[in-house]
Every structure is written in structure tokens, then in C-alpha cells.
Amino acid sequence: MIIDARKISWVRSDHTVLKNVDWQVRTGEHWSLVGLNGSGKTTLLKMINGYIWPTNGTLSVLNRPFGTCDLRELRKKIGWVSSALSEKFRSGERPEAIVLSGKFASIGLYEQTSPAEREKAHALLNQLGCESFENRAFGLLSQGEKQRVLIARALMADPELLILDEPCNGLDLFAREQMLSMIAELAKSADTPSMIFVTHHVEELLPCFDHTLLLKAGTVFKSGHASEVMTPEIMTAFYDHRVSVQRRGGRLSVELNEDAAMESRF
Numbered sequence: 001m002i003i004d005a006r007k008i009s010w011v012r013s014d015h016t017v018l019k020n021v022d023w024q025v026r027t028g029e030h031w032s033l034v035g036l037n038g039s040g041k042t043t044l045l046k047m048i049n050g051y052i053w054p055t056n057g058t059l060s061v062l063n064r065p066f067g068t069c070d071l072r073e074l075r076k077k078i079g080w081v082s083s084a085l086s087e088k089f090r091s092g093e094r095p096e097a098i099v100l101s102g103k104f105a106s107i108g109l110y111e112q113t114s115p116a117e118r119e120k121a122h123a124l125l126n127q128l129g130c131e132s133f134e135n136r137a138f139g140l141l142s143q144g145e146k147q148r149v150l151i152a153r154a155l156m157a158d159p160e161l162l163i164l165d166e167p168c169n170g171l172d173l174f175a176r177e178q179m180l181s182m183i184a185e186l187a188k189s190a191d192t193p194s195m196i197f198v199t200h201h202v203e204e205l206l207p208c209f210d211h212t213l214l215l216k217a218g219t220v221f222k223s224g225h226a227s228e229v230m231t232p233e234i235m236t237a238f239y240d241h242r243v244s245v246q247r248r249g250g251r252l253s254v255e256l257n258e259d260a261a262m263e264s265r266f
């Protein structure tokens with residue numbers, strides 16, 4: 001079991017951010033976590049990474065029940081890539097050092113590294129298509145290039161769970177598709193950890209994310225096989241707007257129906 005969340009809630013003063021969330025992710029499954037802005041996605045991820053604790057309910061991640069496990073050890077087994085992370089690195093840092101720092105879960109590289117570790121860092125940079133800019137300073141890279149370096153960094157620690165928190169945010173159409181094809185390639189390799197892809201854009205969902213959890217206002221609206229969750233009926237209820245769902249080449253697109261689009265505009 002990768003994640004076993006049972007009725008978890010997170011309450012802040014008078015505000016319930018997460019409510020009765022049940023979520024089971026099994027080894028080898030890749031999930032998408034879909035919700036509008038403010039639905040609680042990042043809060044749920046912070047909890048899975050042990051940065052905040054459930055107010056109620058029980059949570060076990062990588063078979064380590066919260067309350068009995070060392071959360072720092074747990075975090076070493078989880079790769080969490082987000083745009084917030086990319087702001088933490090010095091702009092002069094080289095991609096190779098950033099990837100190597102993943103081995104030590106540190107921001108900045110303070111440890112001696114072995115030739116084998118440096119070789120692995122290069123192999124990961126190549127795998128993520130970073131060869132052409134691996135000697136450039138991190139601060140000079142585009143958003144998409146930074147994200148790819150950070151995915152390579154996350155993989156350096158051989159995580160059992162890889163969380164991609166809105167990896168396509170701020171990317172143009174081409175950078176986004178390039179990022180998605182890298183992720184699709186990753187999913188194909190046998191030693192890739194379970195992945196969670198977080199987004200509020202349904203059209204970013206790749207076929208490899210065959211399970212979906214829809215989060216709405218801090219509650220699980222629906223979860224299960226993507227094909228059973230992403231139906232026009234369920235998505236219409238999820239968005240509170242009539243939508244149509246199209247499938248093309250394994251990818252989805254959701255469109256507001258015209259009258260619903262008019263309603264939301266006025």
C-alpha cells in the first residue's frame with residue numbers, strides 16, 4: 001500500500017480544509033488528483049509528506065502509520081516536485097548539483113559525491129531530456145526546464161512515490177506537451193515509482209494515470225478508475241456546470257456547454 005487514508009480531516013480554526021478523505025493508492029498505480037483551485041490538493045499532499053497532521057482519521061504512507069514512524073525517513077522515500085520547490089534553489093546552482101542534492105534530500109549540495117552517483121545524476125538528466133542545458137545556471141532555465149531538473153532530482157533518491165504537483169503550470173503549449181511526453185516515458189519504465197499527478201486541467205491527464213481522485217471543497221467527490229470517474233455526468237456534477245467530455249488519443253478534454261458558458265460569464 002502506497003497511501004492509506006481513512007476519513008482524514010484537517011481543520012483550521014473555523015475552516016475545514018479537508019473533510020473525511022478516504023484514499024487508497026496501491027503499489028504500481030498511477031493516480032491523478034484533480035480539483036479546482038483551493039479544493040485542498042496541496043494540503044492533502046503536505047499531509048502525505050508528513051508536514052501537517054490529520055485533525056481526525058488515520059493515515060499510513062508507504063506502510064508507515066503516522067504516529068509511529070519517523071517522518072524524516074518517510075520523506076526520503078517520497079519525491080515531491082512543485083513550482084514552490086524550484087524557488088528554493090540558488091539561481092547560480094548547476095543542474096547536476098541540484099540533481100545530486102536529491103540523494104541527501106537537501107537544498108544545496110554539501111556532501112561528497114561518488115563517481116557512481118554523478119553518473120546516475122547524468123543518466124537522469126539525460127532521461128529527462130536536460131542534456132542541452134545541464135551546464136547552465138538553474139536561474140537561467142525556463143520553467144519547463146527547471147521542472148525537468150527537479151523531477152530528475154526527485155528520482156535521484158529512488159523514491160517509492162513521486163508526486164508531481166501541477167508540473168505544467170506556467171508552461172506554454174509546447175513545453176507542456178514536452179513535459180507530458182517525458183512523464184509518459186517515465187511511466188513506461190519498470191522501475192518508476194507510483195506517481196501522483198496533480199492538476200486542475202483535465203486535458204493534461206495522460207492515459208498512464210489510470211486512477212483519478214476528484215477533490216471538491218476538501219471532500220472526495222469521486223475516486224476510482226479514470227474511465228469510470230471522468231464521465232460527462234460526473235464531471236458536470238463536479239463542476240456544477242454542464243460540460244461535455246471528449247476523448248482523443250487517450251487524452252481528455254472538457255468543455256463547458258455553451259449555455260453553461262453563458263451562465264458563468266454573466
Ligand SMILES: Nc1ncnc2c1ncn2[C@@H]1O[C@H](COP(=O)(O)OP(=O)(O)O)[C@@H](O)[C@H]1O
Pocket residue numbers: 012015017035036037038039040041042043044
Ligand atoms: N495553513 C492554513 N490555514 C488555513 N487555511 C489554509 C491553510 N492552508 C491552506 N488553507 C486553505 O485551504 C484551502 C485549500 O488550499 P490548497 O490545499 O492550497 O488548495 P489547492 O492546492 O487545491 O489549490 C484554501 O481555501 C486555503 O486558503
Ligand SMILES: [Mg+2]
Pocket residue numbers: 041042043
Ligand atoms: Mg495547490
